[in-house]
Amino acid sequence: MWILPLPDNSNAMDDLKVALTYKNGEEKYSLSNEALENIRVCYNKYEESQGKASQELRDITTLPPDDLQAIHDAYSEVQDNSRLSSLRDSLLLSADRCPCCGIGAADELDHHLPRSVYKFLAVYSSNLVPMCHKCNNKKRTVAGLTPEDSFIHIYYDRVPQTERFLFAKTIIAEGKLSVEFEVEKIPSLNSDLYSMLDFQITRVGFNKRVLREINTFLGAFLVSLDMIYDVSKCSRSVSEFLLRNENSFNKRWGMNDWRSSLLSSLALNNDFCDGGYKLVLGAR
DSSP states (O other): OOOOOOOOOOOOHHHHHHTTTTSSSBBSSSSOOHHHHHHHHHHHHHHHHOOOHHHHHHHHHOOHHHHHHHHHHGGGGSSSTTHHHHHHHHHHHTOOOOOTSSSSSOEEEEEOEEEETOOTTOOOOEEEEEOOOOHHHHHHTTOOOSGGOOOOTTTOOOSSSSSEEEEEEEETTTTTEEEEEEEEOOOHHHHHHHHHHOOOOOTTTTHHHHHHHHHHHHHHTTHHHHHHHHHOOOOHHHHHHHHHHHHHHHHHHHHTTTTEEEEEHHHOOOOIIIHHHHHHTOOO
């Protein structure tokens, strides 16, 4: 969750040419050598800015409108069973789950900088990010010019990996478990990243969407929790079990996956560990 390795973009210009060519080798649309060089410059500028939205990046291209529209439309070749479907497959295979939410499968590609605005980036692999449908739909055309209205760049932004910044607050009240996740401004999280992460989880409706997942996720622990608590009658044993599982999820998904953060919070929730889990998980 949150980050993925930068894809190999060494064939970016070849990808573009393939996208503008039919299977029989005939050109759909011809770009001049001058246009191709301008696109190369734009790609390099994207790398230098690490994919940050800016007016400078918008203005750098000198391509005529017809060239830009042709590149924009060439994204159709990145779809299933099209000429660049192998590029699509390799990008999607880089993510087990959506790096934006950690909930759904990463089965779509998002243009980090929207192709409606940055047409010249329509088939550039560094601008194509795996996401689930819901996150992709919520992000859609977001490309703010400030951290307060931007998503992090999954490939470039280095969020902390060895410190937790996504925390779960868990409370048992009236027989129900209330959970709310929030990003905290820890020292190793700079102000820009904090603002982007906070905006991102709000924009995708993370707290509302994760509720159903929480019930299913915790339900899988019910039998083990019963075995431990019924024998020990000790909240500490339950807490230690949850912490062991948190450690496992930390290794698999990272400290800032919602499941790791949830288990960490519940391990410190004495109401939950001291038999309260039976009530909130529907144990009989």
